[in-house]
Amino acid sequence: MLSKLWNTLNTLSAKKPLKYTLYLSAIIIFFAIILIPPIIGILIKAGSLQAVFGQPELMNAALGAISNSFIIGLVVAALDLIAGLPLAWIISRGKSRWLSVLDTFADIPFVVPTAALGYSLLLFWSSSGGLSDLFGSTLVSPGWLLVMLLHFTFSYPVVVRVIVGAMLDYKMEYERASRTLGAPPLTAARTVTFPIIKPSLIAAFSLAFARSLSETGATFIVAGAFQNGPVFLQNLSNAFKNGSLTQAQYEGATVFASLILIVVSLTIFAIIRVLGQRIKLPFGHGLPIFEKKLSYAKAAWSRNSITLFVFLVIVLIPSLFVALPAFQAVATGTTFVEAFTGSGIWASYWQSLLLSYGLAAIVTVLGIILGIPIAILIARKTFGKLPSAIIDTLINVPIIVPSIALGLSLRFFWQGIPGIPDFALLVFAHLAITYPYFVRSMSAAMERINIDMEEAAKTLGAKPFTLFRTIVLPLTKYSILSGAIIVFTRSVSETGATLAVTSTLQTAPVLVVNWVNSLRGISPIAGVNALTVGLACGLLILFSFIILLVLRLLTRKGKV
Amino acid sequence: MPEVRIVNVTKKYGNLYALDNVSLTIQDQEYFSLLGPSGCGKTTLLRLIAGLIEPTSGEIYIGDRRVDKVPPEDRDIGFVFQTFALFPHMTAWSNVLYGPKVKNYDAKQSETIGHEVLELVKLNERLNAYPSELSGGMMQRIAVARALAAGAKTLLLDEPLGQLDAKVRNEIRYEIRRMAKDLKLTAIHVTHDQAEAMSISDRIAVMKKGKVVQIGTPQELYMHPNSLFVAHFIGESNFLEGYITEVNDAYSEIELRQGLRIKALNPRDIKKEERVVLAIRPETCEMKRGHIKAENALFGQVDKTTFEGTIVRYEIRLDNGDRFVINRPSLTEQWINVGDEVTITYPLDKAHLFPYPEAGLTEEISV
Structure with a gap:
């Protein structure tokens, strides 16, 4: 039965027109669903801009919020790089067996859905019962500093992961050569290792910057009166619902802010892409003597200590601090029982959880199906070099566009076509946001496959489909899985686009944001208290952990 | 211009002995080879001398200085890597100048040194090319020039010719020896190619499974192997x-x-x-056609002959069933055919x- 199917698929795959039809439809779907709507939607509404031009106050608020976004994004990405490099260095170079533990810990903030992370940080830094108790007053109030801490925390693991990957691929021989030529370790790192892994450093910086620009839910929780781009857009939406803004004002301001966000971030990323490769640091005459002093003994020890301290106190502990009220809730019993019987507000909690994980699963499957042909196109240059390069560049666009702007644009785009359910919009939005991550990881894996192997299979008589099933798939299996993990966790964390696309469907992170708001007196919900929010976050983290653990065990099997 | 001394050095990876209590002394200005099959510990020993790895126990001296706790950048060594390890983000010229710059020489001084070493390796074209644009032979020269420019007094070479094709390899190996001798450097050369080691070394240490089996001049190793392993590994037996x-x-x-x-x-x-x-050894034997009565002779029948250019190789089945190989110069001898009966004699010593x-x-x- 199965072999019959394989045979049919083989015969079909050998037919050129069919092959091109498959690739072309993948490209068309990519443009029609993933690339165009998030950008065009906003332009369709460009007419509504006029409503803001008469309102300097609204415009100034928008511009202020947007510049906050970019300043925070750039500063946070730079800090991430500075703090992440030494940790990546320790993980990739150290010899202690504790490193694999550290390596796993470094992933934790990545797994914690950002909304829960935001609440966790809020508890840790500014509410009573957290770190603030030690100081007798609120240590960090909601505001720009807390937003920076938050963004630093959730983008840090991404930066560390990317750099560790680059360091493991890097040929140590270069650094050894530099040492034998007289360079102390720090000089060797600065003049040889970092320039060689520069593309990865730029990628890490860009990812941290993009995540900072996009994050909405958690930022909203810790922002207080402070506004960055996404928070401003969310506030607009709330104000419109309250009736303090008219439809025209709301749409105009939204389009205005989104458009600027999109245009500026596309510009900045283009600049990073062009300049990043060209920038060369001067050799630094005299620096080696200074670096030698910092390379050994006490200096190295204090550097590592500071790195681990930053990781523990700013990243790891605050990320998991929400576990404390969760345990309290378990201890008190009643909240715990209520939660598991699904009574009262908990019914909506379980519903949102189901929605989130179901949505993530659908998006992951769709992402894999739609992503593989595009990944092959990029890696194998099926339609030639130029089209591959163009698609390779365009694939980044949904990552660069701040997700709340992307969501708004999607909604404006699909609004024009009646009968599309909110759930479909949700799938489209999450697909657009996560798709690039999967394609990236898959095409990189395919580029690592030696082309000789595919050619060998061809000379042995393998038809295209057999080739894919017996050579490409087994060799990229684990990259597909790790790509799927990223898609899944990003989808579960996503708030900005979700809030923008639908007001009826409530995913888990949106629910967490609403409950935290209720706690802070903004649109209160009956039955929500500190214990329920703690438990809700705790459970969300727990489930994410379990899923990640299962996926990690699956991926580990094949790692050599 | 130092002597290099290895004293009771052991390097363990887990329970595996990469080097097992090795001691040897490489004399000042000597061209010394570490020779052995892959996995014998020769590269490990070279990296220990360079300071790229640390010994589990034992002492290493370069000149009068004990260096096993000294970082590589302070050992005054030059290391030429098998893959050359030329920095891909720098031009050939910047690669050569890397050492002087790191050591904080001023720009003018660095350039003078750069020109001097490039003169030595006979390379002064394509200096603005990046490593990926250079041929294997050129990369090799730049790698040596870079090591020399850093002021190396001891030159450590890890299979430096392994990546080159046969013709270039033969040319360059004598050049490296000449340079080391001209500059009065101590050179330690790691290779698995016994012909390469024999042709360029003053002395060779033959290594096996983490231990030094025999140290001697190429002639000593060939004429007086101290073990079956050396008799087999150096030449043929x-x-x-x-x-x-x-x-x-x-x-x-x-x-x-x-x-x-x-x-x-x-x-x-x-x-x-x-x-x-x-x-x-196959080349020490005399062989005559027919069964000829002689003192200490072996009799057999030719199974196979192979013409290898300068020599002819005869594979013989002795009358007692043992196999035996004999190499004879191809031009001066009469060809003996497959199936011929032969008598083999050899000098007792x-x-x-x-x-x-x-x-x-x-x-x-x-x-």
Whole structure:
């Protein structure tokens, strides 16, 4: 039965027109669903801009919020790089067996859905019962500093992961050569290792910057009166619902802010892409003597200590601090029982959880199906070099566009076509946001496959489909899985686009944001208290952990 | 211009001994090779000398200075990597100037040094090219020039010719030796190619499984191997197994398979009735067509002949069933054909008698 199917698929795959039809439809779907709507939607509404031009106050608020976004994004990405490099260095170079533990810990903030992370940080830094108790007053109030801490925390693991990957691929021989030529370790790192892994450093910086620009839910929780781009857009939406803004004002301001966000971030990323490769640091005459002093003994020890301290106190502990009220809730019993019987507000909690994980699963499957042909196109240059390069560049666009702007644009785009359910919009939005991550990881894996192997299979008589099933798939299996993990966790964390696309469907992170708001007196919900929010976050983290653990065990099997 | 001393150095990876209590001294200005099959510990030893890894125990001296706790950048060594490890983000010229710059020489001084070493390696074109644009031979020269420019007094070369094709390899290996000698450097050269080691080294250390088996000049190793392993690894040997049946002052008598008896010198005083292996090099034997009665002769039949250019290689099945190989110069000799009966003789002092190895012959000579 199965072999019959394989045979049919083989015969079909050998037919050129069919092959091109498959690739072309993948490209068309990519443009029609993933690339165009998030950008065009906003332009369709460009007419509504006029409503803001008469309102300097609204415009100034928008511009202020947007510049906050970019300043925070750039500063946070730079800090991430500075703090992440030494940790990546320790993980990739150290010899202690504790490193694999550290390596796993470094992933934790990545797994914690950002909304829960935001609440966790809020508890840790500014509410009573957290770190603030030690100081007798609120240590960090909601505001720009807390937003920076938050963004630093959730983008840090991404930066560390990317750099560790680059360091493991890097040929140590270069650094050894530099040492034998007289360079102390720090000089060797600065003049040889970092320039060689520069593309990865730029990628890490860009990812941290993009995540900072996009994050909405958690930022909203810790922002207080402070506004960055996404928070401003969310506030607009709330104000419109309250009736303090008219439809025209709301749409105009939204389009205005989104458009600027999109245009500026596309510009900045283009600049990073062009300049990043060209920038060369001067050799630094005299620096080696200074670096030698910092390379050994006490200096190295204090550097590592500071790195681990930053990781523990700013990243790891605050990320998991929400576990404390969760345990309290378990201890008190009643909240715990209520939660598991699904009574009262908990019914909506379980519903949102189901929605989130179901949505993530659908998006992951769709992402894999739609992503593989595009990944092959990029890696194998099926339609030639130029089209591959163009698609390779365009694939980044949904990552660069701040997700709340992307969501708004999607909604404006699909609004024009009646009968599309909110759930479909949700799938489209999450697909657009996560798709690039999967394609990236898959095409990189395919580029690592030696082309000789595919050619060998061809000379042995393998038809295209057999080739894919017996050579490409087994060799990229684990990259597909790790790509799927990223898609899944990003989808579960996503708030900005979700809030923008639908007001009826409530995913888990949106629910967490609403409950935290209720706690802070903004649109209160009956039955929500500190214990329920703690438990809700705790459970969300727990489930994410379990899923990640299962996926990690699956991926580990094949790692050599 | 230092002497390099290795004293009781051991390097363990987990429970595996990469180097097992190795001691040796490389003299000042000597061109020294570490030779052995892959996995014998030769590269480990070189990296220990460079400071790229640390010994589990033991001491390393460069000149009078104990260096096993000194970081590589302070050891005054130059290291040429098998893959060259030219920095891909710098031009050839910047690669050469890297050492002087890191050592904080001023720009003018650095450039003077750069020109000097490039003169030495006979390369002064394409200096603005990046490593990926250079040929293997050029990359090799830049790698050596870079090591010299950093002011190396000891030159460590890890299979420096492994990536080059045969013709270039033969040219460059003498050049490296000449440069090391001209600059009065101590050079330590790691290779698995015995011909390469033999042709350029003052002395060679043959290594096996983390230990040094024998140290000597190329002639010593070839003429007087101290073990079956060296007899097999340096050049080529025929191995005949047997028992000692008689020991007297001048020679010992050995009984080979099927009662065949021959004579051999016995400098190691192996006792009567012990199991032995006799090693005879293929190029030391005389061979005549037909069965000719002679003292200490082996008889057999030619199984196969191979014309290899300068020599002809004969594979012979001895009458007692043992296999035997003989190499003869191809131009001066009359060709002997497959199937011919032959008589083989050899000088007594060119046959080396060893006790039969405990682990078995195959294991002893396995690489």
